[in-house]
Amino acid sequence: MLAYTPHKPAIHYLNPVAWVVAELCDGSSGPQIYASFKELNKGRIGEPELQEAFESAMGQLLEGELVSTG
Secondary structure (H helix, E strand, C coil): CEEEECCCCEEEECCHHHHHHHHHCCCCCHHHHHHHHHHHCCCCCCHHHHHHHHHHHHHHHHHCCCCCCC
16 A cells, blocks of 8 residues: 655555554544454454554554554
8 A cells, every 4th residue: 555645745655554554543542443453353363463563553654644643
């Protein structure tokens, strides 16, 4: 997925996990987004790996200013 940020002109290349996390960012809190992400991946991946994938994706989104926490 490609995402464009007009406020800071750049094109961002998102991996599939970051794409899913971006889709889940609907104004919900971080824990709510993680709960939805966890539900989508139920039975596919263990908890430590799931948490790591989520944090990495959220970090990419925050760093690129594609989502915000406030």
